[in-house]
Each structure stands twice: as C-alpha cells, then as structure tokens.
Amino acid sequence: MIKVLFIGDVCGKPGRVAVTSAVHDLVRKEKIDVVITNVENSAHGRGATVETVNELMGAGVDFMTAGNHIWRRPDHVDLLSGDYPVIRALNYPEDLPGKGFGEVDLGGKGKLLVISLMGWAGMNERTITEPFRKIDEFLKGVDYDKYAGILIDFHAESTSEKVSFGLYVDGRVSAVVGTHTHVPTADERLLPQGSAYVTDTGMVGPMNSSLWVKKEIIFQQNMFPYSPRYDIEEEGPVRFDSVLIEIDSAKSAKSIRRINKVL
Ligand SMILES: [Fe+2]
Ligand SMILES: [Fe+2]
Secondary structure, three states, X not given: OEEEEEEOEEOHHHHHHHHHHHXXXXXXXXXXXXXXXXXXXXXXXXXXXXXXXXXXXHOOOOEEEOOOOHHHOOOHHHHOOOOOOEOOOOOOOOOOOOOOEEEEEOHHHXXXXXXEEEOOOOOOOOOOOOHHHHHHHHHHOOOXXXXXXEEEEEEOOOHHHHHHHHHHHEOOEOEEEEEOOOOOOOOOEEOOOOOEEEOOOOEEEEOOOEOOEOHHHHHHHHHOOOOOOOOEOOOOOEEEEEEEEEEEEXXXXXXXXXXXXXX
C-alpha cells in the first residue's frame, strides 16, 4: 500500500510557507510515503523557479507536476531538464523541454509512475493535443508489472472534461487528481473500476484572493475594459487543500479522502 498526499497548486510565498509548516507533521501523523504537488504557481503566482522548487523539496515534497503557467519563467528549462523531480503535461509537443511522466522510487514499496496531462476545453493552449487518445497511446506502452501505482494529474478547466477523463481511465490507473482551477471540489471518490478520483484538489494559497490574485485587481478587471497587472495577496489566512490516497495497485486505489486546512 502506498500512501500519497497530493497537494493542490501551491501559490507564491503564502503557499510555500503553508506547505513548509504543514507537510512534515502530516507525513508523520498519516504515515505518508510520498508527497506530490503542482508547482505552476509557486513563484509569485506565475510559474516556478529553481528556488521555489528547492524550497518545496526542503518542505518535504518529493515530486512535482506543472501546468499551463510553468513556461512563464526561464527557469522552466532547468526545472524540466531531468535534474529536478518536475514534469510538464504529456500532451505538449515533444520538442518542448521536459517529459510528461516520471517515476518516484519508494524503495521496498516499489515505484510510483506520475503522469501529467492537460485538458483541452477552455484552456486556450493551442499546442496541446487531445488528452484522451494521448493517454491511450501512453498507457499502451506502460509495463504495469513495473509499478506499484500510477497517478495522473489532469490539469484542466472544464469539470465535464475532468469527470469524463476520470471515467475514461478508470481501472487503468490508480488515481486521477485534478488541478488548475484552485477551487477544491467535494467529489473525491473511488470510481466504479476502482481508480481514485477528484475533479480539483484546490490550492495552497491566500484564501481571500481570487485564486491567488489580490481581489481588488480582479474587481477592476471585471469592471473596466483593461487588465491590470496581477499581484499576489500576501495577507490573511491561507488555505491548504490536499487529498490523501491509499494506492493498492497500478490500476486501483483503496481510498481517497480530503485533508484541508486553513493556516
Ligand atoms: Fe494553478
Ligand atoms: Fe493552470
């Protein structure tokens, strides 16, 4: 059995500080084997840097996925070079830096395969290819005997695309966890064929913001025909959204439950 803590998109300094203060205790208390998070917003809300990734690794994060914002900073070249445990979505073109999957070696507990995919609907990412055929093609080449678990981070905007993607891969992976919207959904469950699923994990970021951006900026954006520069909310409470998944095979999970906190 592998116990995976998957944490929603970490947003800027408030998010990194919250991860640092929460993860070590959670790992001890819940006997967690591996901690994974999405780092696409870890550097002031936009992208990730070598420093933010190092900080999260120091906080107890073992492996990191990304999303549409990972390209915003030049550090993505180093972060996706293979020197860091960071992956980007599998359905970006092959000539972009990085890979869409990676392995976490859990010693006696075997290997966990982590895959990142991006949704299509409403993402405005012109270089992304359709994720359903992409995962079929990828899973065809996976040697299931090699893995104790397989987890997909499905980074997408549309709830219908996320739910249908979960059902599409049900019974072929251990878990599908959604990211990108920063708003946690209450639908975590085991799907009919045994895969764990949640539409969106949520985020670790400033609670009284708009997804991480200072609320006044988004008020303005909604009221005037121009877009002010985004800035992160650094004050106030921080929400910490995550799911704890018990994986019992490369094609199924035993349980999924939320661990949400306000820090
Ligand atoms: Fe995000
Ligand atoms: Fe995103």
